[in-house]
Amino acid sequence: MISERVKQVAPSQTLELNKKVAEGLAAGRNIIGLNSGEPDFNTPAPIIEAAHRAMLDGKTKYTEARGMLALREAIVTKLKDDNKIAYSSDDIIVTTGAKFALFTGLLALCNPGDEVIVPKPCWVSYVEMIRLADAVPVTVPVHSDWSLDTDAIEGAITAKTRVIIINSPNNPTGAVYGEDAMRRVADIADRHDLFLISDEVYEKLNYGDKPHVSPAAFSDDIKKRTLTVNGFSKAYAMTGWRVGYAAGPRDVIRSMSTIQSHATSNVASFSQWASIEALRSCDAHVEYMKKTFEERRDYAHGRLQRLPGVQCSLPEGAFYLFPNISGLFGKSDNGCVIEDSPAFAEYLLDTADVALVPGNAFESPEGIRLSYAVSMETLIDAMDRIEASVYRLK
Numbered sequence: 001m002i003s004e005r006v007k008q009v010a011p012s013q014t015l016e017l018n019k020k021v022a023e024g025l026a027a028g029r030n031i032i033g034l035n036s037g038e039p040d041f042n043t044p045a046p047i048i049e050a051a052h053r054a055m056l057d058g059k060t061k062y063t064e065a066r067g068m069l070a071l072r073e074a075i076v077t078k079l080k081d082d083n084k085i086a087y088s089s090d091d092i093i094v095t096t097g098a099k100f101a102l103f104t105g106l107l108a109l110c111n112p113g114d115e116v117i118v119p120k121p122c123w124v125s126y127v128e129m130i131r132l133a134d135a136v137p138v139t140v141p142v143h144s145d146w147s148l149d150t151d152a153i154e155g156a157i158t159a160k161t162r163v164i165i166i167n168s169p170n171n172p173t174g175a176v177y178g179e180d181a182m183r184r185v186a187d188i189a190d191r192h193d194l195f196l197i198s199d200e201v202y203e204k205l206n207y208g209d210k211p212h213v214s215p216a217a218f219s220d221d222i223k224k225r226t227l228t229v230n231g232f233s234k235a236y237a238m239t240g241w242r243v244g245y246a247a248g249p250r251d252v253i254r255s256m257s258t259i260q261s262h263a264t265s266n267v268a269s270f271s272q273w274a275s276i277e278a279l280r281s282c283d284a285h286v287e288y289m290k291k292t293f294e295e296r297r298d299y300a301h302g303r304l305q306r307l308p309g310v311q312c313s314l315p316e317g318a319f320y321l322f323p324n325i326s327g328l329f330g331k332s333d334n335g336c337v338i339e340d341s342p343a344f345a346e347y348l349l350d351t352a353d354v355a356l357v358p359g360n361a362f363e364s365p366e367g368i369r370l371s372y373a374v375s376m377e378t379l380i381d382a383m384d385r386i387e388a389s390v391y392r393l394k
């Protein structure tokens with residue numbers, strides 16, 4: 001009875017793993033989950049207070065499907081101040097997380113059979129969303145240092161290519177793409193008349209010396225063919241509030257609003273009021289979380305780098321490390337052979353009670369993703385356990 005559309009889509013592998021970890025925890029195991037894609041911090045208090053106030057004030061009704069004007073205006077100001085892009089409130093849609101901005105964006109832009117290019121390693125959901133939109137994912141490897149291979153992107157273009165998705169800072173690699181690479185991608189999109197979706201949800205978690213680049217800021221021509229996607233989940237520790245947004249050409253935004261109006265109506269009204277407060281008053285909270293993430297990144301990276309068979313470049317953004325673990329393939333402990341990344345993830349879950357996400361989930365089977373969105377104390381414990389298990393492999 002299940003449609004062909006859904007049958008071709010795999011359930012989110014990270015969510016599957018979360019389930020396995022939850023079952024282990026329920027059974028009393030002391031599992032450390034480094035598999036999750038969300039900040040461990042509580043949502044900053046002013047945001048929670050703003051939601052509470054909104055509810056008490058009766059702001060609990062439907063809003064415009066595309067999002068409240070007050071929030072869209074706050075987003076316009078954010079995009080002008082932070083990203084140097086001039087949008088009006090009619091160019092913005094507030095969505096159920098950045099996820100729904102990406103999905104409705106793909107639905108609005110792609111006809112059946114259109115191809116969407118995604119540099120890999122890439123976030124799990126792009127490929128499945130593209131398939132759900134009846135389009136065809138075309139994943140293209142980045143360089144081994146995780147920088148964009150723009151020649152490979154251009155080489156993958158066919159008559160059916162419609163969209164390129166770029167994600168910087170990147171999940172899972174943590175790579176931040178610099179201005180040169182971004183300009184080259186924008187130029188490719190322009191020359192081949194393609195649309196660009198720029199997923200910038202980790203914008204605020206950028207630790208290196210490369211400033212964040214929003215391609216829509218390059219020129220009016222690029223802006224006309226770019227959907228800038230962002231959200232509140234990662235920067236403001238608001239994953240459960242489900243607020244994201246997109247800015248782009250008005251006809252695309254209008255089409256996305258039409259889809260959203262029939263699919264989910266609007267983002268919860270009080271989440272929208274809370275998001276205005278996030279943009280208005282929470283820069284210091286974001287700065288604190290960023291600094292804390294950076295300390296953890298440095299610690300975990302140092303520990304990983306010293307492990308035999310593991311290679312890990314220093315990520316410049318987001319809150320993930322994505323080491324190459326192919327040096328462990330073929331090794332074994334007590335009859336358990338590490339054949340691939342899922343086998344290593346299972347080995348760690350069984351022997352160290354630590355959960356990581358196998359690279360296969362990111363179209364990159366030689367890697368494994370470790371999220372450092374946990375306390376330093378937990379991270380130290382996790383690294384001790386991982387180290388002990390890796391040293392047992394012969």
Ligand SMILES: Cc1ncc(COP(=O)(O)O)c(C=O)c1O
Nearest residue numbers: 037097098099123171231233244
């Ligand atoms: C690269 C990337 N884009 C988008 C999202 C979606 O975020 P949300 O829907 O919570 O705003 C995620 C979440 O993990 C992500 O990693």
